[in-house]
Amino acid sequence: MKTKIAETHIQRKPRINVVTLGCSKNIHDSEVLMGQLKGNKMEVVHESENVQEDDIVIINTCGFIDNAKQESIDTILEYSALKDEGKLKKVIVTGCLSERYKPELEKEIPNVDNYFGTNDLENLLKSVGADYKYELIGERLLTTPSHFSYFKIAEGCNRPCSFCAIPLMRGKHVSKPIDALVKEAKFLAKNGTKELILIAQDLTYYGLDIYGKRNLADLLRNLSDVEGIEWIRLQYAYPSGFPMDILDAMNERSNICNYLDMPLQHISDNMLKSMRRGITKQKTLDLVSEIRDRVPNIALRTTLICGYPGETQQDFEEMKEWVAESKFDRLGCFTYSHEENTHAHSLIDDVPADIKESRIEEIMEIQQGISYDINQQKIGKTYKVLIDRVEGDYFVGRTEFDSPEVDNEVLIEKADSYVTVGRYANVLINRADDFDLHGSIVK
Numbered sequence: 113m114k115t116k117i118a119e120t121h122i123q124r125k126p127r128i129n130v131v132t133l134g135c136s137k138n139i140h141d142s143e144v145l146m147g148q149l150k151g152n153k154m155e156v157v158h159e160s161e162n163v164q165e166d167d168i169v170i171i172n173t174c175g176f177i178d179n180a181k182q183e184s185i186d187t188i189l190e191y192s193a194l195k196d197e198g199k200l201k202k203v204i205v206t207g208c209l210s211e212r213y214k215p216e217l218e219k220e221i222p223n224v225d226n227y228f229g230t231n232d233l234e235n236l237l238k239s240v241g242a243d244y245k246y247e248l249i250g251e252r253l254l255t256t257p258s259h260f261s262y263f264k265i266a267e268g269c270n271r272p273c274s275f276c277a278i279p280l281m282r283g284k285h286v287s288k289p290i291d292a293l294v295k296e297a298k299f300l301a302k303n304g305t306k307e308l309i310l311i312a313q314d315l316t317y318y319g320l321d322i323y324g325k326r327n328l329a330d331l332l333r334n335l336s337d338v339e340g341i342e343w344i345r346l347q348y349a350y351p352s353g354f355p356m357d358i359l360d361a362m363n364e365r366s367n368i369c370n371y372l373d374m375p376l377q378h379i380s381d382n383m384l385k386s387m388r389r390g391i392t393k394q395k396t397l398d399l400v401s402e403i404r405d406r407v408p409n410i411a412l413r414t415t416l417i418c419g420y421p422g423e424t425q426q427d428f429e430e431m432k433e434w435v436a437e438s439k440f441d442r443l444g445c446f447t448y449s450h451e452e453n454t455h456a457h458s459l460i461d462d463v464p465a466d467i468k469e470s471r472i473e474e475i476m477e478i479q480q481g482i483s484y485d486i487n488q489q490k491i492g493k494t495y496k497v498l499i500d501r502v503e504g505d506y507f508v509g510r511t512e513f514d515s516p517e518v519d520n521e522v523l524i525e526k527a528d529s530y531v532t533v534g535r536y537a538n539v540l541i542n543r544a545d546d547f548d549l550h551g552s553i554v555k
Contacts, residue, residue, distance in 0.1 A: 125154070125155060125166075126154075126155075126166045126167065126168050126201055126202075126240075127154075127155040127156070127157060127164060127166065127167050127168070128146075128149050128154055128155065128156045128157070128167075128168050128170060128240060129156075129157050129158075129159070129160050129163070129167045129168070129169045129170070129200075130142050130145060130146055130149075130156065130157070130158050130159070130169075130170050130172065131158075131159050131169060131170070131171045131172065131187060131191070132158070132159065132172045132255065133171070133172060133173055133174045133180070133183055133184050133187060133207070134172070134173070134174025134176065134180055134184075134207070134208065135174065135176070136262040136309070136311050136347070137262070137264055137311055137312075137313075138172050138173075138174060138207060138208070139255060139256065139262050140252070140262045140263075140264040140311065141172060141207070141230070141264075142158070142172045142255060143252035143253055143254055143255055144233070144252050145170070145172070145206075145233065145236070145237075146158065146252070146253035146255070147248055147251045147252040147253045148233070148237055148242065148244060148245060148248055149237070149240070149242055149253075150253050151245045151248045151251070152237070152241075152242035152243060152245070154240070154241075154242060156253065158253075158255045159255075163194060163199055163200050164200065165198060165199055165200060165201065166200075166201050167200040167201055167202075168200075168201055168202040168203075168204065168240055169191045169194075169195075169200055169202070169203050169204070170204045170205075170206060170236070170240075171184070171187055171188055171191060171203070171204070171205050171206070171207070172206050172207040173187070173188070173205060173206070173207035173208060173209035173210055174207065174208050174209060175207070175208035175209035175210075175211070175212045175213065175277070175281055176208065176277065176278070176449075177446070177449035177451070178449045179449075181209055184207075184209045185209070185221075188203070188205055188217075188221055188224060189221065191203045192221055192223050192224055195223060196223060202225045202240075203223070203224045203225055204224070204225055204226045204227075204228070204236065204239060204240070205217065205224050205226070205227050205228070206227075206228040206229070206230070206232070206236055207230060208230060208281040208282070210227045210228060210229060210230075211229035211230045211231075211280075211281045211282075212277065212280055212281045214227045214229065225239075226239050230267075230281055230282055230283075231267075231283065249292065250292060250295045250296035250299055251296075251299055252296075252300075254300075254303075254305075256516070257500060257501065257533070257534060258303060258304040258305060258534065259304060259305060259306045259307065259498065259500075259533075259534035259535075260305065260306065260307035260308075260309060260343075260498070260500075260516060261300050261305045261307070261308060261309065262309050262311050263293075263296070263297070263300075263308040263309060263310050263311065264288075264311050264312060265287065265288055265293055265310055265311070265312050265315065265318055265328075265331065266285055266286060266287045266288060266312040266313070266314075266315075266317070266318055267282055267283070267285070267286045267288075267312070267313075268282045268283040268284045268285045268286050268313060269282060269284070269285055269313035269314055269317075270284055270285040270314075270317060271313075271314060271317075271350060271352075271390075272388045272390075272455070273377075273387060273388055273389060274386060274387050274388045274454060274455035274456040274459075275387060275417065275420065275448065275449075275451065275454060275455075275456045276451075276454060277451045277452075277453065277454050278313050280453055280454075282313060285313070285314065285317050285320070285321055286321060287317075287318050287319050287320070287321050287322050287323075287327075289322060290327070290330065290331050290334050293331065293334075293335065294334050294335065294338060297335050297338045297341060298338055298339075301338055301339060301340030301341050302340070304534065305340070305341070306340065306341065306342045306343065306498065306534070306536075307341075307342065307343040307344075307345065307498060308335060308341055308343070308344050308345070309345045309347060309515060309516070310344065310345065310346050310347060311347050311348060312348060313348065314348065314349070314350040315328055315346055315347070315348055315349045315350075316328060316349050316350045316353065316354055316355055316358070317350065317353075318331060319331070326353070326355040328355060328358055329355065329357040329358050329360065329361045332344060332358065332361040332362075332365070332368055333361055333364075333365065336361070336365040336367050336368055341367060342367050342536070343367060343369050343498065343512055344365075344367055344368045344369060345369045345371050345512075345515055346358070346368075346369075346371065346372050346373065347373040347515060348373055348375065349372055349373065349374040350374070350375075351374055351376060351389075351391050351395075351396060351399055352389060352390035352391045353390075354374075354399060354403075356402070356406070359403065359406045359407050362407055362410075363406070363407060369512040369513070370407055370409045370410045370411060370512060370513065371410065371411045371413070371512060371513055371514075371515070372403065372410060372411070372412055372413070373413040373414075373442075373515065374412065374413070374414055375414055375415040376396060376414045376415075376416065377389060377415070377416060377417050378416060378417060378420065378423075378427075378431055379393050379396060379430060379431050379434040380393065380423075380426075380427040380430045380431060381393050382422070382424075382427055383420055383422075383423060383427055383431075384396075386420070386421070386422060386456070386459070387417075387420065387456075388455060400412065400438060411441040411442065411512075411513035411514070412440050412441055412442070413440065413441060413442035413443065413444075413515070413518075413519065414440050414442075414443055414444075415443070415444040415445065415446065416431065416435075416443065416444075416445050416446070416475060417445075417446055417447075417448050418445060418446070418447055418448065418463075418468050418471040418472045418475065419447050419448040419463035419465075419467060419468030419471060420448045420456070420463070421448070421450075421456060421459035421460055421461055421462055421463070422459065422460075422462065423448075423463055428471055431475070432474060432475065432478060435475055435478050435479065435482075436478050436482075439482050439485075439486070440479070440482070441483075441486060441513065442483075442514075442518070442519050442520075443475070443476075443479045443482075444518065445472045445475045445476055445479075446472075447465070447468040447469065447472060448461070448463070448468065480546050480547075483520075483546050483547055484544075484545070484546045487520070487544035487545065487546070487547075487548075487549060488544050490541045490544055490549060491541050491542065491543065491544055492540075492541065492542075493540075493541055494538050494539065494540045494541075494554050495511040495512075495522070495538070495539055495541065495551075496511065496512065496536055496537075496538060496539075497509040497510065497511055497522050497524075497536065497537050497538070497539040497551070498510055498534075498535075498536055499524075499531050499532065499533050499534065499535055499536070499537060500516065500521075500533065501533060502526070502533060505525060505526055505527065506523045506524060506525060506526060507523075507524040507526060507529070507531050507533070508521050508522070508523060508524075509521065509522045509524065509531075509537070509539070510522060511549075520547050520548060520549060521547075521548055521549070522539055522541070522548075522549045522550070522551055523548055523549070523550050523551070524537075524539060524550075524551055524552065524553060525552075528552055528553075529552060529553035531553060537553055537554075538553070538554040539551040539552065539553060539554065540552050540553075540554050
């Protein structure tokens with residue numbers, strides 16, 4: 113019997129288990145990696161809980177802020193311990209944390225087999241016996257439901273924001289050519305993708321490096337022409353130098369969602385200047401006003417930072433007042449994280465942790481009331497809803513004004529209606545909470 117097990121062990125091909133941490137850009141990178149592995153006829157799974165002793169685990173890490181870094185470190189330690197126990201074959205680490213802290217990681221966690229950076233895909237593949245296949249460019253193995261896909265149009269960032277370590281981990285901005293992105297979109301559409309969620313460190317910088325101009329509007333029109341793509345959503349737009357022709361394309365094309373995720377970070381001029389955002393309070397107010405004037409039905413999402421070095425109570429009160437007046441459709445809030453080798457790291461991290469947290473709570477309490485009021489106005493209206501999943505007694509979907517995981521959801525009782533996951537349905541909203549809508553199918 114022992115011999116038999118040993119023979120099976122020798123003959124078994126290692127399975128690659130990819131574990132993804134962090135943002136949607138990491139999800140995209142893992143999907144590209146998995147597509148390459150599958151193209152090399154290797155067995156690949158995503159975040160399988162059923163760990164096998166011949167598995168090679170590849171951990172795609174995040175190194176953006178303290179909590180994300182700690183989660184990445186904990187995950188590396190968890191899998192390296194399983195390796196030490198003989199419960200898996202190899203542990204390989206890639207992504208932002210590895211790019212930024214490779215020497216320290218090699219010293220502190222030496223039983224990891226290999227560490228690779230964010231732009232080291234070919235060497236990573238070689239380490240597991242696979243070749244980089246250029247014919248697979250644009251093809252991916254989706255980890256999201258097949259009906260939507262995070263669609264990365266550029267890598268890296270040229271912005272000088274004082275608090276951000278992304279350029280240290282991802283490098284300078286590099287746009288992907290329009291023809292390559294259209295090819296990728298056609299591949300995804302052919303395989304059932306209906307929604308493209310455009311992502312980059314900064315969407316609005318797209319094209320400057322390869323076309324000599326901000327070219328996001330042209331890209332949007334080309335993607336809009338791809339048969340089968342019914343929604344195109346924009347995330348991570350930078351406010352400074354915002355290209356207004358994006359809004360023209362949004363108005364022209366029905367499959368470009370009236371949705372914009374634009375992280376503004378703060379409104380106090382003192383904070384914006386120290387953050388090196390390249391914009392003032394008045395210009396921010398004017399930009400938001402003009403966007404809403406030109407696309408009256410747009411849903412605006414933003415993110416803010418609380419507790420940046422030197423943030424006074426007056427700075428915070430100014431932000432609170434602005435949030436209450438601006439009434440963003442969606443809003444997220446983060447505590448400032450003091451990151452090594454960033455410009456802000458030279459400043460004193462002088463806002464206590466409990467004050468940072470209490471400020472976030474105050475902002476989100478204001479936003480909760482805004483979200484409730486906006487949702488109440490949707491009662492009695494019918495929306496096109498993309499059905500994402502079944503959960504308990506409900507079908508769960510989204511309108512064009514909502515992105516997966518971070519925004520509102522539409523709940524439809526299974527007992528009342530039947531819909532198909534991955535398809536659209538017209539839904540009448542009959543009840544609304546702070547962050548959820550409840551509706552019924554319009555037949």
